[in-house]
Amino acid sequence: MNIVDTAVAAGQFNTLAAALDAADLIPTLKGDGPFTVFAPTDEAFAKLPAGTVESLLKPENRDQLITILTYHVVSGKVMAKDVVNLSEAKTLNGMDIAIKVIDGKVRINDATVVAADVATSNGVIHIVDTVILPN
Incomplete structure (x- = not known):
């Protein structure tokens, strides 16, 4: 399964899937790749300030999304x-993301990788606990 289908099947990336759909990025991430995706869980999106996800999913905010x-x-x-x-x-x-290893855990900017190396047909998923926001 490709990155998108793997994420959808996992059941913990519903917000990410909706966001990818709103941004029209599903065809890209179903493409040949390979890609490495640091995938925020639904819980990660829920940690954003109230209304953030709903706002980002609006058509007028597509570029930001x-x-x-x-x-x-x-x-x-x-x-x-x-x-x-x-x-x-x-x-x-x-843009660049910063990668650090702290106390044996991989950090991507402010996010921690909670599960790594989820293999897909067109790349790999590393699950993160926080949405990574560009500066």
Whole structure:
């Protein structure tokens, strides 16, 4: 299964799936890739200030939503064993994310990777506990 179908089947990425749909990024992430996605769970989206998700899903905020979502995607298949050797990575939106290992846990900016190396047919998913927002 590709990244999108894997995330949908997992059942904990309903908000992410809705956001990808609103941003029209599903065809991209169903494409050949490979992609590495730092996927925020529904709980991660719920930690955003009230109304944030609803606002981002509005058509007039599509560009901002695309910027945020593509900030969670790195080109190529970067497994956890490789992520820990990086200090940063360039995302699909062209901005860098900071990568640190603190107390044995991988941190992507302010997010912690809670599950790594979820294999898909066109890349890999690392599950994060926080939505990563570009500065």
